[in-house]
Amino acid sequence: MSGVTLERPRAEVVRVVLDDPDRLNPQTPETWAALTTAARGLPAEVRVVVLTGRGRAFSSGLDRAAMGTLAHLATLDDAALDATIASYQEAFTVWRRPGVLSVAAVAGHAVGAGFQLALACDLRVAADDARFRMAEPSLGLVPDLAGTGPLVRAVGEARAVELCLTGREVGAAEAARLGLVQLVVPRAELDAAVDDLVEAVLATPAGAAAETLDLLRGAAERDAAHQQGLERAAQARRLRSLAAERSGPREAGTSTRG
Template sequence: MTTLDPALVVLDKDGVRLTVEDAVATVTLTNPAKRNAQSPALWRALTEAGRALPGSVRVVVLRGEGKSFSAGLDRQAFTEEGFDGEPSFLDMARGSDEDLDALIAEYQEAFTWWRRNDIVSVAAVQGHAIGAGFQLALACDLRVVAEDVQFAMRETSLGLVPDLTGTHPLVAAVGYARALEICATGRFVHADEAERIGLANLVVPAGELDAAVRDLSAALLAAPRDAVVETKALLRGAAGRTYEEQRAAERAAQSRRLRDLAGLAD
């Protein structure tokens, strides 16, 4: 007898599939034949996936089918023709400053929602995570990587910059000097180094990647949701606050938690 997958398919389009099972959502890149290369259509689908998350979801897992997490931007974007129905990079460059800024901002939306305070996002990364693929992994709160992972930021070698929100989390994870070296050289960062410098929370054999992510998801769900939400908000805001401001933020958050636990919350 065949056992049906209990996960609910919420979205499946343009190389992105969103499924939800209880408090865990899984966003899967579904074009392994092209090593999950990215395009504007895929970015819009990722944005739509974020908006479609049910309120019950607490953990979002991001994964890619096949041997590579994502090999980055589909090179078709660099051709004169671009993608069907989409402006090519050359078309974008010919537009006004306002139009160009608005278009890049639209693309960035696919990378912004993963750090929302009401969810914890986990990237399960195997094989190549290059350019936009690297930035998509960096968009998540946590990264569990396979031993064969290869991170690389290749935009600079193409005469571009990483513009899909990856620079901020990269500097936060590894520091300015190492982030500059990684971006300016475009070199590969492999699993052992990724774990050592803070890009990876955990490194596992490729065959154990899914199981490791399931275990981490279960651990993240063990604590009460509101406590995790408040803690994540404190940690995310810490870098932008002074020591005294962070102390005050901690007091305010703890006051909310104590009142909630005592049944005195507004």
């Protein structure tokens, strides 16, 4: 699918791999269409999605060869241009699906669209050679792939301004200090570290994990009364679900997603 490969190591986990390693996994509108299709088609039992890149880099960003293709966007009327960019953004916003945790496993360069794809995930695990850079402003553009909000939430407005307007590179250690990534490991240990994280997440009952994840997403933007109301409603659903499980018949040897 336009340089995107799907892997299914277990029923609850899907790995979405940017798979053009010889060119450091560049992105095109076709890549974004493939990512959207992959996300829309996730089976109901999937609880964790890992996004990563094959080879030496997570993603080098927009394929320079696609710049000419994108030039035609300026010829579109306002409504068509807005709709087209919105379709590109969906490839980045679609990963925060209800009840599904998304994890970016980042090695090497995550530049521009690559950086924004990593920001699209709930969590980021980085190899010690990871390098992040928001390159769009230096090209006369803006970061328009839904990355500005997550960046500000991760590092604060002032730091986000500095990173975007200078276009400087952020290494893995600094990314951890800034809150861009949650864990940094040696390159050779990246896959194992992500697998350990996935196993820890899957050890939490699925229903509780899904409700908690949905509560935490966007919590910073809600007022206290709204957030507390959502907590009460979620806990009521959990209590009723647990009570139903305990009172209902269960076959020997079966388990629940909880």
